[in-house]
Amino acid sequence: MELPDPDSVPRREFCKAAVALGGAAGLSACLGRGDGSVEDGVDGGPLDGVPAGDSDGAPVRQHAWNDALDRDEAGNVVPPVHHVLRYANIDRGDASRAESRNRLEAAFADLERAFERSAAGLLFTAGYSPSYFDRLSGTLPESVDLPAPRSLTGLEDPALDETDVLVHLAGDDPAAVLAADEALFGAATAANGVAVTDASDLFEPVDRRTGFLGPGLPRERRDVDGIPDDAPIPEGAPLFMGFANGFAASQATEDRVTIGTGPFAGGTTQQVSTIRTQLDAWWSQESHAQRVAKLFSPTHADEERVGEHGERLGSDPGVADLPEDAVAYAREEGVVGHAQKAARARENGEPRLLRRDFPTTDGDHTGIHFLTLQESIGDFVAVRDAMTGADIADETAVGSRVNNGILQYLFVRSRGNFLVPPRELRALPDANPRQDR
Numbered sequence: 509m510e511l512p513d514p515d516s517v518p519r520r521e522f523c524k525a526a527v528a529l530g531g532a533a534g535l536s537a538c539l540g541r542g543d544g545s546v547e548d549g550v551d552g553g554p555l556d557g558v559p560a561g562d563s564d565g566a567p568v569r570q571h572a573w574n575d576a577l578d579r580d581e582a583g584n585v586v587p588p589v590h591h592v593l594r595y596a597n598i599d600r601g602d603a604s605r606a607e608s609r610n611r612l613e614a615a616f617a618d619l620e621r622a623f624e625r626s627a628a629g630l631l632f633t634a635g636y637s638p639s640y641f642d643r644l645s646g647t648l649p650e651s652v653d654l655p656a657p658r659s660l661t662g663l664e665d666p667a668l669d670e671t672d673v674l675v676h677l678a679g680d681d682p683a684a685v686l687a688a689d690e691a692l693f694g695a696a697t698a699a700n701g702v703a704v705t706d707a708s709d710l711f712e713p714v715d716r717r718t719g720f721l722g723p724g725l726p727r728e729r730r731d732v733d734g735i736p737d738d739a740p741i742p743e744g745a746p747l748f749m750g751f752a753n754g755f756a757a758s759q760a761t762e763d764r765v766t767i768g769t770g771p772f773a774g775g776t777t778q779q780v781s782t783i784r785t786q787l788d789a790w791w792s793q794e795s796h797a798q799r800v801a802k803l804f805s806p807t808h809a810d811e812e813r814v815g816e817h818g819e820r821l822g823s824d825p826g827v828a829d830l831p832e833d834a835v836a837y838a839r840e841e842g843v844v845g846h847a848q849k850a851a852r853a854r855e856n857g858e859p860r861l862l863r864r865d866f867p868t869t870d871g872d873h874t875g876i877h878f879l880t881l882q883e884s885i886g887d888f889v890a891v892r893d894a895m896t897g898a899d900i901a902d903e904t905a906v907g908s909r910v911n912n913g914i915l916q917y918l919f920v921r922s923r924g925n926f927l928v929p930p931r932e933l934r935a936l937p938d939a940n941p942r943q944d945r
């Protein structure tokens with residue numbers, strides 16, 4: 509990919525492109541060093557306005573991000589803006605597991621010293637796939653539900669992401685995310701002015717995916733494929749579909765998604781579906797009311813509950829107070845909403861998924877990296893089944909795609925499942941640490 513001319517686009521848009529480009533070149537560009545002076549960009553000392561951190565006192569849970577993030581006026585967690593997903597295999601070469609583990613842990617701890625654990629600094633998790641654990645002696649304990657990824661609907665034929673490790677890096681400052689990425693996977697020996705232990709030789713990078721989440725950002729990037737160039741995405745909308753998501757009442761708590769027992773207690777499971785969105789018809793054929801009906805519910809559209817992009821919803825999209833029988837509802841309305849369908853999978857009224865998804869323009873096409881945390885992958889499968897709504901399609905005139913929420917606009921490209929261990933096991937964990945260590 510090529511960077512836009514820095515003089516012709518807003519700084520924020522330029523840096524978003526730099527995150528997608530990545531590497532020393534992306535970092536140099538983002539720091540305003542358009543001369544491509546790699547060393548400057550990589551080892552250039554403290555970054556402007558990016559607070560340093562402290563690895564002492566970090567929580568047990570790698571995924572405990574909510575306390576480190578701000579809330580908006582309604583009390584919803586404000587997610588970090590820039591995201592990088594690094595898929596890699598592990599190659600220890602001749603090094604022992606213990607030596608490799610210590611070196612990787614040192615690199616992670618150095619990153620925590622380099623960056624405050626916050627959106628202004630850096631948040632990250634390291635997760636490991638079923639195929640990583642399959643190669644080790646011993647098996648995962650029963651308290652961990654981590655099957656291999658597979659196709660989950662009749663409408664998809666996804667690639668399966670089976671690399672050993674997935675590192676998720678996130679922060680508001682693009683330079684911070686890029687500097688951490690370069691220190692962990694690239695040639696940089698320091699980040700934000702702090703030396704970082706070199707563990708890059710342990711990784712064989714396989715894929716790098718990127719995205720962004722914030723009001724106005726999709727509108728700035730509607731020049732890609734998958735959406736009309738003049739799509740009237742509201743300024744305040746963080747999603748290409750023109751709305752906000754992640755309302756507090758529709759999100760699982762971090763407690764709900766945390767594994768409670770066994771050696772991985774304090775960890776969680778992570779699934780990432782990489783989804784392409786094709787939004788030409790969404791924007792050129794649907795009215796605002798139809799978009800609201802398909803994303804939330806027809807009741808939301810009739811009662812004008814949502815507003816332009818979700819600003820009327822506060823912290824609760826109110827999808828749990830709709831008639832429980834979605835099949836009867838769909839028969840009556842001829843349309844069923846996405847969030848309304850997904851909410852059928854709540855357990856005791858509580859959402860099971862903590863969604864940390866973010867839009868992307870990887871491949872110069874609109875999409876979403878649908879990253880979720882849940883206690884077990886079974887939780888994800890149950891929610892995805894509810895969202896797919898095959899029962900609704902079978903029993904009503906609502907199609908398997910058309911008028912069935914937003915399915916007709918989504919194309920699942922890949923799926924991956926990972927275990928995000930508690931922090932003390934985040935570097936090359938054994939399959940059953942209590943037994944194997």
Ligand code: HEM
Binds near residue numbers: 747751781828
């Ligand atoms: C382009 C893709 C998607 C978009 C734009 C989207 C958007 C939304 C929006 C706007 C909401 C309502 C408010 C909120 O987030 O708090 C929602 C809710 C939800 N979505 Fe999606 N979504 C997408 C894909 C998915 C997928 C693939 C799943 C898979 C399971 C999913 C599961 C859920 C769940 C569980 C809820 C909350 C339901 C509840 O309140 O219990 N979404 N989504």
